[in-house]
Amino acid sequence: MSMTKTGRTVKRRAGENDAAEAEPTPVHQDAKPPFDRIVEGDSIRVMASLPPESVDMIFADPPYNLQLQGDLHRPNHSKVDGVEEAWDKFADFASYDRFTADWLKAARRILKPDGTIWVIGSYHNIFRVGATLQDLGFWILNDVVWRKTNPMPNFRGRRFTNAHETMIWCAKDADARYCFNYEAMKSLNDDLQMRSDWLLPICNGGERLKDENGKKAHPTQKPEALLHRVILAATKPGAVVLDPFFGTGTTGVVAKRLGRHFIGIEREHSYVDVARKRLAKVRPVEDESLLATPSKREEPRIPFGWLVERGLLHPGTVLVSPNNQWTAKVRADGTVISADHRGSIHQVGAAVQGAPACNGWQFWCVPMEGKLVPIDFLRQRLRAELS
Amino acid sequence: MSMTKTGRTVKRRAGENDAAEAEPTPVHQDAKPPFDRIVEGDSIRVMASLPPESVDMIFADPPYNLQLQGDLHRPNHSKVDGVEEAWDKFADFASYDRFTADWLKAARRILKPDGTIWVIGSYHNIFRVGATLQDLGFWILNDVVWRKTNPMPNFRGRRFTNAHETMIWCAKDADARYCFNYEAMKSLNDDLQMRSDWLLPICNGGERLKDENGKKAHPTQKPEALLHRVILAATKPGAVVLDPFFGTGTTGVVAKRLGRHFIGIEREHSYVDVARKRLAKVRPVEDESLLATPSKREEPRIPFGWLVERGLLHPGTVLVSPNNQWTAKVRADGTVISADHRGSIHQVGAAVQGAPACNGWQFWCVPMEGKLVPIDFLRQRLRAELS
DNA sequence: CGAGACCGTGAATCACTAC
DNA sequence: GGTAGTGATTCACGGTCTC
Numbered sequence: 001m002s003m004t005k006t007g008r009t010v011k012r013r014a015g016e017n018d019a020a021e022a023e024p025t026p027v028h029q030d031a032k033p034p035f036d037r038i039v040e041g042d043s044i045r046v047m048a049s050l051p052p053e054s055v056d057m058i059f060a061d062p063p064y065n066l067q068l069q070g071d072l073h074r075p076n077h078s079k080v081d082g083v084e085e086a087w088d089k090f091a092d093f094a095s096y097d098r099f100t101a102d103w104l105k106a107a108r109r110i111l112k113p114d115g116t117i118w119v120i121g122s123y124h125n126i127f128r129v130g131a132t133l134q135d136l137g138f139w140i141l142n143d144v145v146w147r148k149t150n151p152m153p154n155f156r157g158r159r160f161t162n163a164h165e166t167m168i169w170c171a172k173d174a175d176a177r178y179c180f181n182y183e184a185m186k187s188l189n190d191d192l193q194m195r196s197d198w199l200l201p202i203c204n205g206g207e208r209l210k211d212e213n214g215k216k217a218h219p220t221q222k223p224e225a226l227l228h229r230v231i232l233a234a235t236k237p238g239a240v241v242l243d244p245f246f247g248t249g250t251t252g253v254v255a256k257r258l259g260r261h262f263i264g265i266e267r268e269h270s271y272v273d274v275a276r277k278r279l280a281k282v283r284p285v286e287d288e289s290l291l292a293t294p295s296k297r298e299e300p301r302i303p304f305g306w307l308v309e310r311g312l313l314h315p316g317t318v319l320v321s322p323n324n325q326w327t328a329k330v331r332a333d334g335t336v337i338s339a340d341h342r343g344s345i346h347q348v349g350a351a352v353q354g355a356p357a358c359n360g361w362q363f364w365c366v367p368m369e370g371k372l373v374p375i376d377f378l379r380q381r382l383r384a385e386l387s
Numbered sequence: 388m389s390m391t392k393t394g395r396t397v398k399r400r401a402g403e404n405d406a407a408e409a410e411p412t413p414v415h416q417d418a419k420p421p422f423d424r425i426v427e428g429d430s431i432r433v434m435a436s437l438p439p440e441s442v443d444m445i446f447a448d449p450p451y452n453l454q455l456q457g458d459l460h461r462p463n464h465s466k467v468d469g470v471e472e473a474w475d476k477f478a479d480f481a482s483y484d485r486f487t488a489d490w491l492k493a494a495r496r497i498l499k500p501d502g503t504i505w506v507i508g509s510y511h512n513i514f515r516v517g518a519t520l521q522d523l524g525f526w527i528l529n530d531v532v533w534r535k536t537n538p539m540p541n542f543r544g545r546r547f548t549n550a551h552e553t554m555i556w557c558a559k560d561a562d563a564r565y566c567f568n569y570e571a572m573k574s575l576n577d578d579l580q581m582r583s584d585w586l587l588p589i590c591n592g593g594e595r596l597k598d599e600n601g602k603k604a605h606p607t608q609k610p611e612a613l614l615h616r617v618i619l620a621a622t623k624p625g626a627v628v629l630d631p632f633f634g635t636g637t638t639g640v641v642a643k644r645l646g647r648h649f650i651g652i653e654r655e656h657s658y659v660d661v662a663r664k665r666l667a668k669v670r671p672v673e674d675e676s677l678l679a680t681p682s683k684r685e686e687p688r689i690p691f692g693w694l695v696e697r698g699l700l701h702p703g704t705v706l707v708s709p710n711n712q713w714t715a716k717v718r719a720d721g722t723v724i725s726a727d728h729r730g731s732i733h734q735v736g737a738a739v740q741g742a743p744a745c746n747g748w749q750f751w752c753v754p755m756e757g758k759l760v761p762i763d764f765l766r767q768r769l770r771a772e773l774s
Numbered sequence: 775c776g777a778g779a780c781c782g783t784g785a786a787t788c789a790c791t792a793c
Numbered sequence: 794g795g796t797a798g799t800g801a802t803t804c805a806c807g808g809t810c811t812c
Binding site: 526527528561564684688 | 787789790791
């Protein structure tokens, strides 16, 4: 069957031939790969000029094809600074797919047989990227979700806050002997297996590169912590890491710091300029273990609504105050309603008492085995399950 | 160009026609949709038998075992030699894509213009599903990550623990007026916007259905909490929710409990059997008012002039901005006039501040009992009278 | 100097009705 | 169908300013 490991291998060869045929003018052919350098130029052409099977890992942050329609304003009327660069404009899905297949074929040709590729994207493009990766014979190892601690909110209240991006991690074929530093990932995660969802802040503050006017140097600069985990997970020291959409060079910075080689390809001269200066300041670390900052275990906050979702309480259940003086009914959305008030357990608790504030977790009770038990008991039970 | 909202609309019509043409033998044509029932049979055929534009939401958990799907939809393939095997492998992805496109087209035909569809999957199939959804003209609203609190560990230590699944939520086109119960989701999350990453345990314990031998009734039973959030987010009470791969009926159970109608389609008799028994035990929440969260957007519109007509404000009354900086006088026709501007409360509010827009209901105040109260308070009073 | 208020901002496919 | 008008809508941080 085509989903077998053998099947993948056959397909891969086909993909490589295609890429080779499409190769335009060679640039570095027969030359040594341009280690630890930025090559200014078109990704596909530059990759086509590199020796086949010469890089250990590829990290790619291609244009997302965002298709933003009009301006978006915050509630305070300020305008959201969206991605308006020409490099993110594609005529339609077909041309985006063609672009994706072209650069992925070129990437596949230069990837070592046991190398891996990471591609990051959002729902605008990631499904097309993933399907193309599979079509070209790449073997998906994981899809990894980057959960942002501080995403931009949804200002109009019409969707869920878009709080994550997706990375697809692939080996070249199903039976490739790719590199995964299991132990490093485990120790980075308090000695628990690293999961496929990573919680990391977006890049801002001092790390965010800005020009002399305070304008961001690149609209989509990735945080170094993200690349740290990627490179640490999937390469050994001394490996060659290539980034075909180098931007301001985050991949190169982290690779260099971690004792890996990098190759950066970037078309925009202004980005190349920023990346060169940035890289010049980076010094590789002597002792790698110093960088293994364990991730903090998150203690999940438990919204009251989760008790309803999870069936620990049902819509219509009556909550009672400790003295039996007040009652409130549970609603499906996790609010409660008393005779005169509707809102959160805290709001309604405060309102019925005429108090300025109230801890609804302690105030509201449910009868259990003949006694009134605060709903905090249920929260504790749920927290134990969720941790 | 084809990526515009208009483009989407055109594409949608095409998709519907395709589906209509592909329709096989009608089963329930011209009949009322089989509300609150399970239909035993093939998803695509059953959906083709339903009236067009008749369901409000579709939740689908399609099979992603490409090997099993392959032989269902593959065109005739009698012999394969070594070379053709590569084609065969490719044909497998292609046949899964064909299967996906077929059921999604059938789903699209029966979905109301303002309905939405949710599809859940893992990295094995979700990229192909997402690309097909886009190709058919569906407009992605969010990709939502279900983070599992208790995923299966990775035993061989060769990858990250696969700790999540992905749901894609789509409207029928870019300019559809889909349903999103923003306030309900916000309430459910302690009054913070609901994000695109959801933390929920997998289905086990008492909720997990097992046969008399303790064997799981279904390999991938979804937790009811997941469906609770999905259905509460994207439907109103009374809506029709269809699940074309019903399994043991989690979608139906939650829909019924939350006062929505369900239609379940399932091919395997054993699953239908389990689902029927399970559904018979479910009792809907009695009080419908516990199910829906009121939203400001849906409240009846009250023109400012009505306050003047009804005597809650009089011509000549002076409105004041919260900081006492600006004033405007009420006119008999429901416009207001400041030193330099005349127009609606919104227009004058914006003009005096030099802002691009202004919500006059919140901006303008009247003194009441020594304090400045926004005129929105008067609107609420009038609304109460009129309801 | 520290605490707290205030402001700016991030890969964003972000209304709806009435005329 | 196009245009104009109404009016609903934000979380986590980092940096700066104020007291």
